[in-house]
Amino acid sequence: MNSNEVKVNRRKFLITGMTVSGGLVFGLPTWANYQSDTAENKLGFFIEVKPDNTVVIGSNQPEIGQGIRTVLPMMVAEELDLNWSQVEVVQMPLGIVKTADGFTWKYGGQGVGGSTGTSGNWNFMREVGASARQQFISAAAKVWKVDPASCHSNEGHVIGPQKNQKASYASLITVASQIPLATTKPKLKDPANFKILGKPHNAVAVEDLVTGKAKYGIDTYVDGMKIAMIKRSPYLDGTVRSYDDSEALKILGVVKTTAIKGPQLGKPYNILASGVAVIADNTWAAMQGVAALKIDWDKGPHHKESTASFKAQLNELLQSKGQVVRDDGDFKAKFAAADKQLTRRYDIPFVSHAPLEPQNCFAHVQGDKVRIIVPTQMPSGASRAAAAETDIDRLDISIEMTRVGGGFGRRLSNDYVSEACIISKATGLPIKLMWSREDDIKHDFYRPAGIHEMNAGLNKQGELIAWQHRLASASKYYRRPNLSETEYWKAELYTDDYPANLIADYQVEYHSAQSGMPRGSWRAPAHTANGFVIQSFIDELAHESQQSPLDFQLKLLGDSREIPYENHGGPTFNPGRLAALLQWVATKIAFKQPRPKGRGVGIATHFTFGGYAAHAIEVSVSPEGDLTIHRVIGAIDCGFAVNPRGVEAQMQGGTIDALSTALNLEITVKDGQVVQSNFHDYPLMKQNQAPEMMEVHVVNHGNEPAGVGEIPLPPVAPALTNAIYAATGIRIRRLPIKDQLQVAMKSQTKA
Amino acid sequence: MITFKINAQEVNFDGDPQTPALWVIRDELKLTGTKFGCGIGQCGACSIHLNGQVIRSCVTPIESVAGQSITTIEGLAEDKQLTPVQQAWIKHDVPQCGYCQSGQIMAATDLLHKNPNPSDADIIQAMSNICRCGTYVRIKKAIHDAAEMMSKGAQS
Secondary structure (H helix, E strand, O other): OOOOOOOOOOEEEEEEOOEOOOOOOOOOOEEEEEEOOOOOOEEOOOEEEOOOOOEEEEEOOOOOOOOHHHHHHHHHHHHHOOOHHHEEEEEOOOOEEEEOOEEEEOOOOOOOOOOOHHHHHHHHHHHHHHHHHHHHHHHHHHHHOOOHHHOEEEOOEEEOOOOOOEEEHHHHHHHHOOOOOOOOOOOOOOHHHOOOOOOOOOOOOHHHHHOOOOOEHHHOOOOOOEEEEEEEOOEOOOEEEEEEOHHHHHOOOEEEEEEEOOOOOOOOOOOOOOEEEEEEOOHHHHHHHHHHOEEEEEOOOOOOOOHHHHHHHHHHHOOOOOEEEEEEOOHHHHHHHOOEEEEEEEEEOEEOOOOOOOOEEEEEEEOOEEEEEEOOOOHHHHHHHHHHHHOOOHHHEEEEEOEOOOOOOHHHOOHHHHHHHHHHHHHOOOEEEEOOHHHHHHOOOEEOOEEEEEEEEEOOOOOEEEEEEEEEEOOOOOOOOOOOHHHHHHHOOOOOOOOOOOOOOEEEEEEEOOOOOOEOOOOOHHHHHHHHHHHHHHHHHHHHOOOOHHHHHHHHHOOOOOEEOOOOOOOEEOHHHHHHHHHHHHHHOOOOOOOOOOEEEEEEEEEEOOEEEEEEEEEEEOOOOOEEEEEEEEEEEOEOOOOHHHHHHHHHHHHHHHHHHHHHOOEOEEOOEEOOOOOOOOOOOOHHHOOOEEEEEEEOOOOOEOOOOOOOOOOHHHHHHHHHHHHHOOOOOEOOOOOHHHHHHHHHHHO | OEEEEEOOEEEEEOOOOOOEHHHHHHHHOOOOOOOOOOOOOOOOOOEEEEOOEEEEHHHOEHHHHOOOEEEOHHHOOHHHOOOHHHHHHHHOOOOOOOOOHHHHHHHHHHHHHHOOOOOHHHHHHHOOOOOOOOOHHHHHHHHHHHHHHHHHHHHO
16 A cells, blocks of 8 residues: 555445345436445445556346346446456445345345346446546546546546646546545436447456356355255155154265255245255265155145146136236127137246256354355345344345356245255354255246137238237246235236237236246246247237238337337337347348248247347258257347347347247146156257257347347247248147157158 | 376375265365266266366266376366367357356367367267357357367467
8 A cells, every 4th residue: 555545434336215125126226425434446336446457347246147247347347438458347245234124235236137137237337437437537637736627538547638647547546535426427428439338248257267267156165164955845845754864874974964844835935845954074975965865755735736737727727717907998899700710729838947057055154144155146135035044134144146157037036045044054054055956957936837828800801900818827926925816917927018009909817826836937937938829829810811920910010119018128118129120030031932841930029128039940840840940040129239249149048048948848747746857857958959050130229228138038939839830830839849740740641 | 095187186085986076076176167067967067078088077986087187177278378169269258157168168179189170060969068058159159260270270
């Protein structure tokens, strides 16, 4: 430290107006000042300048592979006027502070879900950078005794009015940290002058990822730490009646066991299952210990549930009238009077998230303090979970976030944090809880399964005049506090989804089914089901009325205009932006060009969480039913693409995820137990099933970013099955596709 | 006591000889670049080189590597000079969550040792590692690029 530097209470940036206590919060942070002390060479919470003028930018959001750790610092760097090569990025921990009525964020809202990480921090992060830049300019002006208006910044330096007046941010940091923060929001750059934003960038720390240096939660090794693994009830809501750990304790390295009480029946989950934990010196011993446990299970209330019994329940529900959740005009009358009527049912399976890094959590419950190191999408949820299990004040619970080996919605839940705290509290040991892949596949908050019935009427001109969407499913909204069953539909059906508001006589109906399967959010939640159903049905309607699926849908979507959209991703939706993408992919793949028998093209489009996407897919199907995906053209319009290279990556990866799921993935239940267990029977796509060619087009629209992570998925499955129909005349209405083509081609040959 | 080499260093292990090499590498040697994904040799996140050949360390008992030589992702770059495969991975910005990429790079490196100029079909056949984020498009491009870098390096 230089002798002329003065220790002061530094200024901090603080966000007010948001509470940490209420579930998923995705609002925009508001800007405010906050006085507190902080470390040397820092300007607020997010910015530190090293003596060599390297600027270290804190990233407050969990990095799950979506690229947020690159995008947010880009925003700060742009407004702080840095050269990107002088930037380093550090992961920030969870920050919360106490208020009169609970807690609020210290570093802005933290948590990633709903594709809001980029859009939700767009103003906030730029304001952090712009305010800091203003402080450096004010500091230089003070040192040089000149008017701040006569100074400007350039790539980490302030330039003064006189010749050779140039000072690095590093030389100004001490003075800058004493300059009072402006009480008004800083002026942000004109997007026309962006040097970093909107330009393609590699992911931050890509070097660490190719050399094995990047640290994930599973890479946590703390001195004295033990490894814990749990044998959980294989029966949904089953419980441990008694257990014998004598064989487990004989295994070299096994230290002890402890029983884990399961979640309360019908109540919100803290953890997923009752079981027995084995604590060991190393992972291998823990794995063997778990295998050696002898447990007598109470099979619980769902031991008769199977996939067949669940589907029978859904079909039974669809025999009666359900809860009408949207009712425009008079669907019944218009449908009855239609020139052509079409009714179709589509079947959506449960699927598992299966992030490649299995769930894990380090916890040390030590007296009145807790230390947590965890890969999670929701660090505030981790803090609440730890507090609930330990009764320790949340301010005494530290939540350190690591890089996350995939999220996909699984890590919105923090059940593994609760488990780790229960075990550490019971044993007094610092432990890293490890899940095996089998644990992960068999104990998940699965994407809900359901059966959709679609009814529509066309007039003589082939125009859509009546639309009804009926769904029976087991909603992910259940076992939640203060939520009645009449609200369950809200997680399953987004009533403003296209084609709502474009058809006057429009009805949506829901039937709530019962299941012991735990359910949760799976990347683009209900949009993956509804996008498939709606885009398949529109394709069927076009074919049934001898119209081109492209022309039929372009007509339905119409021109560019904003229409109301009150679900997440609103407040408006522009059908013309979908039409533009659909037209683009269709042209690119030569949709209207005839193909030989056995080869076909399908198209689909969907609006998800504020972003627009469309896909065109070309496939061929052999006489034996073997499918080849020759070409995928994808287009995405997520507003202003902050990092086009990252958007392209999400589009490529999201497309693969959706293809993988549509082709192969399904979780089934037998005797109240999940059937699948690992990648041999839950076969995620490998390179050999990936499309031969994929081309991705990123459309920029306006100056505001929308989300990206989930938007690519919904159009993919229907574009694929629409292509299969074009190639073969076989309509896939049940996911996954699996061997349906082989079976159908065989029966076609017989016929 | 089992003795073997890892990244050119000789090490000893005196635990259960049936312990999969993966857990010796991670828990004992703290080389955490090699990942655990499935434990049944399906996903390839645990891929390492044994005497220069790619293997899946989660299903390889440590006693079977006695007296032999292991290379992990940490030992791939000699003298901190990144290999063409690692350089190509950076150039194409391949990783998303990145968790599988150590294994992908070990598998790709093995492929290029055996076949310096692989076709798409060769890549598809050799690369059976799972990427949950679906980075397959960029992996394929990066392997072709690394092959080109290596052939140029060999010529010069």
